[in-house]
Amino acid sequence: EADIYQTPRYLVIGTGKKITLECSQTMGHDKMYWYQQDPGMELHLIHYSYGVNSTEKGDLSSESTVSRIRTEHFPLTLESARPSHTSQYLCASSDSGRTSNQPQHFGDGTRLSIL
């Protein structure tokens, strides 16, 4: 199994709260990603990073923000949670690779439920 960790695994919280989902990897990968996935559905990329101090928005618009101050750490923050944010959030990382995208390694996800 890959060394990428997400906390918490489950979070149930009220509307309006600020939330930070943590993601850490110990593989020294430059690239990191956040995906949103509803149960049984496809993954949607919401944020990615090429390396330290690099962040980009993904294909699916999201009210969340991310930061990449250290290579190993890529937290995702929701300033004011709403019921529409209820979903599973998956973090992934990959090596840079010279020519094309390398396989991504995934954490086990955070299942977020906003009441």
Add this chain to the structure above:
Amino acid sequence: SQQGEEDPQALSIQEGENATMNCSYKTSINNLQWYRQNSGRGLVHLILIRSNEREKHSGRLRVTLDTSKKSSSLLITASRAADTASYFCATDTGTASKLTFGTGTRLQVTL
């Protein structure tokens, strides 16, 4: 619309049978990857096939790629109950380090 669409959406077979799932995509790719996701877990990379390859094997897995038809298939031979999971294809179009995931096939292997 999705870059990758998978077919069937769900598949139920008995242990020992082969399982085949298909992935179609729309634009040119650098490579195509297959992932497995067990219930409540993250995705696990299974196999990567480059655009200049036609077939690739890894243990009980066989992947084919037909770039003229923009399609790929994943064959799992002699399936086991532990193969029960969702399987996703993901395409690398060379755009900004991103993969685009398909809609997934849910495989159920019964004893």
